[in-house]
Amino acid sequence: QQQVKQSPQSLIVQKGGISIINCAYENTAFDYFPWYQQFPGKGPALLIAIRPDVSEKKEGRFTISFNKSAKQFSLHIMDSQPGDSATYFCAANPSPPRDNYGQNFVFGPGTRLSVLP
């Protein structure tokens, strides 16, 4: 119930195309859904995040779509660029925090995106 499923495992997109990565969860206690971008040899960087009270959030070329009833959320990268080639992780934050410690996330397995020039 604490898992976050993510698909596809890898994705190849032509430059200028739309990259779509999907995630699904079971635990209805999750109330915060961030996406992280990780380049090889680097730590993950927060890309965009959404809460369940909205169905969509857009920041530049990145959009999160959230379907609360289906317990699914997705990342859309518009006008994909070769510089977007990275591994993307979705995550979900269980609430309340476990053991009164700070918020801890459950991460998806990741999607390796390759954008061809």
Add this chain to the structure above:
Amino acid sequence: GAVVSQHPSWVICKSGTSVKIECRSLDFQATTMFWYRQFPKQSLMLMATSNEGSKATYEQGVEKDKFLINHASLTLSTLTVTSAHPEDSSFYICSANDGHSSTDTQYFGPGTRLTVL
């Protein structure tokens, strides 16, 4: 803002030696820090969670005597890999949050690549 640093960025050591990795929040006070381990092409595996001034909470299967965590101040946490062996070779990443419920966000360090010969 919300920058987390790690030192060293990479380290090579001989089997049987101990290695200390530092994680610092540079522009905020981190009430909670997390330590992750990441194998190639895999997701983040949470090792432990620590609050400043308290003992760390280790995930199941993580040896607390092997991976010593000290969260001595609100800006510094250290992970010491004791008596390192080649199977401990991995990418270690820390993250921190500032404890504000409004953010619920983890900020990751750049990671430390440990190679045990």
